[in-house]
Amino acid sequence: MKSCPCVFNFVFCCGLIFSIVCWFSGISGAYAQEASSFHAAPVQLSENTCLIAPHENSVVVVSRLWLILKGDVPEEVLHNGKPVKWDKHFAEGTYVGILRLDLGMQNLKIGEREFQFVLGRNEKDHAGPEEWQVYRLHNMKPGPNPCMRCHESEKQEDGKAKIGALMKPAEACFKCHIMEKIDVQHSNTKLSGDWKEKCSDCHFIHASPHKYLLRQQRETYLKDPSIEEAPEK
Numbered sequence: 001m002k003s004c005p006c007v008f009n010f011v012f013c014c015g016l017i018f019s020i021v022c023w024f025s026g027i028s029g030a031y032a033q034e035a036s037s038f039h040a041a042p043v044q045l046s047e048n049t050c051l052i053a054p055h056e057n058s059v060v061v062v063s064r065l066w067l068i069l070k071g072d073v074p075e076e077v078l079h080n081g082k083p084v085k086w087d088k089h090f091a092e093g094t095y096v097g098i099l100r101l102d103l104g105m106q107n108l109k110i111g112e113r114e115f116q117f118v119l120g121r122n123e124k125d126h127a128g129p130e131e132w133q134v135y136r137l138h139n140m141k142p143g144p145n146p147c148m149r150c151h152e153s154e155k156q157e158d159g160k161a162k163i164g165a166l167m168k169p170a171e172a173c174f175k176c177h178i179m180e181k182i183d184v185q186h187s188n189t190k191l192s193g194d195w196k197e198k199c200s201d202c203h204f205i206h207a208s209p210h211k212y213l214l215r216q217q218r219e220t221y222l223k224d225p226s227i228e229e230a231p232e233k
């Protein structure tokens, strides 16, 4: 049976991030995990299927959204009762479908699992429960294979793209982000020596309820949490 690496990712990342964060700041576990109705990490739907995006009980503010599944895809995947059309550019193992959303509640059924999220006008004005958090994601320009900007990607003989692991930050993030600017933007962040190789320790690009796509609340990472904004926005 194929195993889904998200189990590893999720447990490993959460454990690791959590201990790093706690270790750096000496904060209690309760604070680090506070007020998060969804986690900035892939969701294990079943033994062989992970949901990367979107997340349940969240508020989205974009009307076109990628549904991304990894592993085995259940036969029935429904968005508001209609079958999701998978993008044929992708090889088996990664399933990407664009969801076109109208304002209001959205229902997703992935095999046995069924959940909701909501498209709102903005973070505050939406039809979901008040405590739902906004679902943030990295800006992703559309294109036949938008994933290859950050992931290893191999074109198979049949022309389909096999999406692999995340590339190193030097090959992914720093294609677009400017080193000097990144330095300044992290001047109030508690950093380890090799932090520039580990953007994903603190950020989750696909789904985060926290500002700057952070895995935990921004304050947990800062030297001085009273400083409102990262410099040089």
Ligand code: HEC
Residues within 6 Å of the ligand: 005, 006, 009, 013, 042, 052, 066, 068, 069, 070, 094, 095, 096, 138, 140, 146, 147, 148, 149, 150, 151, 163, 164, 165, 166, 172, 200, 204, 205, 206
């Ligand atoms: C802007 C960069 C970026 C883009 C574009 C991007 N990803 Fe990711 N992706 C990431 C990062 C960062 C992670 C977190 C990896 C980790 O935690 O180690 C991730 C994780 C994942 C994971 C779960 C981890 C794994 O490999 O098992 C999957 C699946 C995934 N991405 C699929 C996609 C697909 C499909 C696309 C295109 C539709 C895409 N990604 C586009 C940055 C990106």
Ligand code: HEC
Residues within 6 Å of the ligand: 136, 138, 139, 149, 150, 169, 172, 173, 174, 175, 176, 177, 199, 200, 203, 205, 211, 212, 213
């Ligand atoms: C294809 C170009 C591109 C790549 C590759 C890319 N980014 Fe970005 N990123 C952008 C743009 C454009 C923005 C939005 C403008 C800005 O905030 O600078 C952005 C914004 C961000 C933000 C701020 C988001 C927010 O809500 O404030 C973070 C964090 C981030 N990127 C991290 C990463 C990481 C980590 C990687 C590597 C895994 C990465 N980016 C790869 C172009 C890119």
Ligand code: HEC
Residues within 6 Å of the ligand: 169, 173, 174, 177, 182, 185, 186, 188, 189, 190, 191, 192, 195, 196, 197, 198, 199, 200, 201, 202, 203, 212, 214, 218, 221, 222, 228, 229, 230, 231, 232, 233
């Ligand atoms: C130790 C945790 C940590 C690591 C590692 C890390 N970041 Fe960040 N990042 C943060 C925090 C915290 C903020 C918000 C800083 C603030 O508000 O002062 C941030 C903010 C950002 C922003 C948004 C800045 C803005 O003002 O819009 C970008 C872009 C970004 N990080 C990219 C990256 C990239 C690329 C890497 C890897 C090279 C990386 N980060 C590694 C914690 C981290």
